[in-house]
Amino acid sequence: MTHPLAELQTYVGAARLQCYYSLxxxxxxxxxxxxxAMNKWWAxxxxxxxxxxxLLAHGHTGYDEDFPMAQRLRDVLGLQIGDxxxxxxxxxxxxxxxxP
Ligand SMILES: Cc1cc2nc3c(=O)[nH]c(=O)nc-3n(C[C@H](O)[C@H](O)[C@H](O)COP(=O)(O)OP(=O)(O)OC[C@H]3O[C@@H](n4cnc5c(N)ncnc54)[C@H](O)[C@@H]3O)c2cc1C
Incomplete structure (x- = not known):
């Protein structure tokens, strides 16, 4: 359960540095x-x-619409199209x- 979080924290750190480099x-x-363009597809x-x-880490609770994670998933999916x-x-x- 904790290893995916550690991996993703690593990737977020790398993506942030890539953004700073572009800027x-x-x-x-x-x-x-x-x-x-690297930032815009990867982040x-x-x-x-x-x-x-x-969402997965919270199981059924994460999937439940009483919690915000399913909506967040749809929100960030929009970023993969909108920009x-x-x-x-x-x-x-x-x-x-x-x-050349
Ligand atoms: C939440 C959201 C917010 C948005 N906000 C804005 C905004 O503020 N301003 C604005 O101007 N627009 C905005 N848009 C529109 C957005 O920019 C376009 O939807 C986006 O550029 C994709 O264009 P399209 O929908 O015409 O898809 P299409 O161009 O029809 O593409 C469909 C699929 O084919 C792929 N594709 C198309 N051409 C190629 C190619 N040459 N090579 C490989 N694959 C290709 C695409 O990657 C995509 O997967 C927003 C869209 C969303 C969903």
Whole structure:
């Protein structure tokens, strides 16, 4: 039960650093399309994974609509669509990586 939480905390820390790195690139006038796209596909997926694990950790209680986790799951799923989908972000990363 605790190991998934430890794993996700690790990933959240890494995603946060990736975001800071992208912002640092932008603040310094450096190219950041690829890094921004990495944040935009990974962080929403990670948010979904975190909420899903929270829901599962609470069993039936987590699934119950009396608790907010099912609604949170739907909320963070919207982030995987609303700010640009993962497929489009990966297209951007691949385009940048293969730019001649
Ligand atoms: C909660 C929410 C909030 C939103 N907020 C805003 C907002 O504030 N402002 C705004 O302008 N829009 C907003 N949107 C709209 C959102 O930007 C679009 O829904 C999103 O860009 C996907 O476009 P689409 O729905 O037309 O899907 P489509 O373009 O029809 O895509 C359908 C599927 O095909 C995939 N796909 C499409 N093209 C490719 C490709 N070339 N290569 C690989 N896969 C591909 C997509 O990844 C997706 O999985 C929001 C949507 C949601 C759900």
């Amino acid at each position: 640092w690139l932008k603040d310094n006038g450096l190219p950041h399309n690829s890094e921004a 929403p997926k990670l948010a979904f994974d975190v909420v899903k694990q929270c 640009g989908t993962a497929q489009i972000m990966k297209n951007i990363i691949a385009r940048e990586a293969t730019r």
